[in-house]
Amino acid sequence: MEAHPIPQNVTAFEFRLVGDMTLKQFLYLSFGMGTAYLIFVFLLPILGFLAWPLITFFALVGVALAFMPIADRPLDYWVKAFLKAVYSPTQWVWSKNDHSWEQTALFSQRGSIISQVVASLETATPPVIAKITPPTQTATIIPAQPTPTAAPVVTPTPPVTPTPTPTPVDLPPMVKNEPIKVVPASKIKPGQLVLTTIPNVINGIITDAAGNYLEGVVVIIYDKTGLPVRALKTNKLGQFSGSTPLPNGTYLIELEKESLSFDKIQINLKGTTLSPLTVSAKKLI
Numbered sequence: 652m653e654a655h656p657i658p659q660n661v662t663a664f665e666f667r668l669v670g671d672m673t674l675k676q677f678l679y680l681s682f683g684m685g686t687a688y689l690i691f692v693f694l695l696p697i698l699g700f701l702a703w704p705l706i707t708f709f710a711l712v713g714v715a716l717a718f719m720p721i722a723d724r725p726l727d728y729w730v731k732a733f734l735k736a737v738y739s740p741t742q743w744v745w746s747k748n749d750h751s752w753e754q755t756a757l758f759s760q761r762g763s764i765i766s767q768v769v770a771s772l773e774t775a776t777p778p779v780i781a782k783i784t785p786p787t788q789t790a791t792i793i794p795a796q797p798t799p800t801a802a803p804v805v806t807p808t809p810p811v812t813p814t815p816t817p818t819p820v821d822l823p824p825m826v827k828n829e830p831i832k833v834v835p836a837s838k839i840k841p842g843q844l845v846l847t848t849i850p851n852v853i854n855g856i857i858t859d860a861a862g863n864y865l866e867g868v869v870v871i872i873y874d875k876t877g878l879p880v881r882a883l884k885t886n887k888l889g890q891f892s893g894s895t896p897l898p899n900g901t902y903l904i905e906l907e908k909e910s911l912s913f914d915k916i917q918i919n920l921k922g923t924t925l926s927p928l929t930v931s932a933k934k935l936i
Contacts, residue, residue, distance in 0.1 A: 676717040846892045852924075912933045
């Protein structure tokens with residue numbers, strides 16, 4: 652049995668500055684090294700050797716926040732979780748209509764009410780139960796009576812209605828699905844495959860040169876300034892679709908998959924629902 656693939660968040664697209672270093676890692680590293688450098692320049696002549704522990708601490712903190720994940724999560728995630736666990740309240744107080752149990756008269760007086768009920772039960776005299784002697788019963792003889800015989804009940808049988816014979820109905824002729832043409836920013840026509848009904852959401856189907864669906868193709872959408880605004884990934888049927896609409900304008904779509912080459916697609920969004928784009932791989936690289 653084939654293992655089910657683990658869902659991946661392909662929409663969280665992070666910019667890469669140098670190699671695999673993201674912008675957040677660069678900021679953490681700059682903060683740690685910059686603070687260590689300032690201490691080296693300004694505090695080292697004053698404190699002497701006492702400044703070296705501070706320099707080492709801030710440098711290691713910057714490197715750890717940038718490049719030391721724990722259980723596949725960055726170190727800043729664990730720091731936030733620790734602070735939230737320390738400063739968040741761990742004691743919950745019941746309240747109703749903005750009144751706690753200490754302010755409600757029912758809860759504040761429940762101790763005195765229970766003690767009064769217990770005291771009243773203890774001082775109450777128990778009821779006297781008198782013993783009642785049942786009277787002596789005399790046997791009486793009742794003469795036997797003849798048992799009436801019930802007349803047989805005849806259940807009428809419902810009339811049998813003949814089952815109508817179905818008459819043949821003329822069915823409309825089968826309509827062949829025409830191939831979908833890639834028309835940028837075109838509206839959905841009746842009979843076309845629909846992946847989304849939200850306007851300005853780019854969607855489509857990716858196939859290879861033989862028409863087979865391609866899974867795992869990365870689809871990156873750039874705006875007119877060249878900045879990536881969406882990063883999507885195709886499923887087992889070769890389909891991809893965004894979850895939120897894009898503003899009106901011109902966008903460039905690039906497709907990436909190992910050992911395959913695709914044409915770049917330019918599309919102009921005008922606030923309408925788009926039909927799925929059909930893109931085929933050109934050739935093997």
